Amino acid sequence: MRNPLSERIVGIQPSGIRKFFDIVSEMKDAISLGVGEPDFDTPWHIRDEGIYSLEKGRTFYTSNAGLKELRTEIANYLNRRLGITYDPLHEIMVTVGGSEAIDIAMRAMLDPGDEVLIPQPSFVAYEPCAILANGVPVVIDLKEENEFRLTAEELKAAITPKTKLLVMPFPNNPTGAVMEEKDLRAIAELVIEHDIFVLSDEIYSELTYLDSHVSIASLPGMQERTILINGFSKAYAMTGWRLGYACGPKMIIEQMLKIHQFAIMSAPTTSQYAAVEALRNGDEDVARMREEYNGRRRYLMHRFQEMGLKCFEPYGAFYVFPSIQEFGITSEEFANRLLSEEKVAVVPGTAFGACGEGFLRISYAYSLEQLKLALDRMEAFVTRLRGEA
Amino acid sequence: MEMREKILTFIEKNSRANLKDLAVILGVDEAAVANEMAAMEEEHIICGYHTLIDWEKTGVEKVNALIEVRVTPQRGRGFDAVAERVYNYPEVNAVYLISGGYDLLVTLEGKTLREVAQFVSDKLSTLEAVMSTKTNFILKKYKDHGTVIKESKKDERMLVTP
Incomplete structure (x- = not known):
């Protein structure tokens, strides 16, 4: 029998x-x-709208780009929160989670050999998606001393004549890093100068604890070269609904829509109706959850300080990214031992790129009681490790 | 949100948090939290620290009732005088002045049905201002103080996700 598999797919690491x-x-x-x-x-009133849409028998496809009502609400929301104006008819499309948007944006924009700059540590999908889209991923290693922000120098060093697209994964999973307006301005300047495009994954935009999130698309000259990706998973606790969206120049959205049309048809209808409710009446829920995450974030930072674990203060998402370099073991070893000895699971930083070595991703999407219990165990483990040395 | 509101919002659902943790979580100074809490207790903004218990699971017999009471308000003191008469009974859990078909909503706790019925007929109904009462026994508590009373919800998320 012939090999049924594609070499390119087999070559991608799980x-x-x-x-x-x-x-x-x-x-x-x-x-x-x-x-x-x-x-x-998911807040009850949002779930209730989903249930209601099912009761009303709204079980058909929507238009490929998504319910017009929802796209209009997305446009209103982005205008209200980021001060950017998008045309709901031509510049916004609804996708199956932010993940689909990442995939089709890359497929719509890349030709073989085009280089995609991917700052890491970051979400696991950018690199494989770039490869699937025939692009060439070029990793930029972010540094702890910069609080894992992307600096203009780092970007400049990575740009080549083949660079087509820059992924901007902020607020960041796994580091919790944010890019403030001044940081973004320096990046935007280079992007414009070198005529490259930006895929800005802003799925954690509602979860920032310093200032409100600033989108790179809102900077002068950037909207026309940015695909802004966001969704409902993190802000409204709607991960299982699988709903995201992409906004950008009509020319790019049109091509993305073509892939979406053939591969997906349309995002889940029930989820779209629920999302309309989320955008119309969900601001208070978002604020309440943000406040709770922030309390947990402060608690974790305090505990790390107490146990003498080095950790830069992250101002976004729901992760902290402490350093374990002092122990002289790899992230994976640390995570494995913490799991087997104290039964606490954390993710080694290396799961998000090689430069995550020496760090752990700790999620605070847990109740305070649970965090407390886990941190007590972690403290015992850290103390024991130090005793071994 | 100002500090008082922050503290109250948090402790309304987590009254057991110690001062140190509370200060860390709210991102404020521990001494400041302690002062505010003391001041709010003094001002009777914080009226008590209670525990939400599902007595049904303990096997201890308790009967709860909601009693709708129609009363004649008193000249010059309105409903306050009769409300005070009612809330002074230790068996009474809560007393609310209500708009609508009746005046006072009284919640009661007793050991048996009989005990509650007796309280209503002997004590509540005989008050001069009380015109009528209607006793509703609570058969099952589903949710109380914003908390759903049943087994705690299991975390059904996958253990590790990107």
């Missing part, structure tokens, strides 16, 4: 998270701090 998931699943009664999704339930 996500490092997967491997760790298998180990954790074997462990009975482990406390996990490894989850990348909110612990809150």
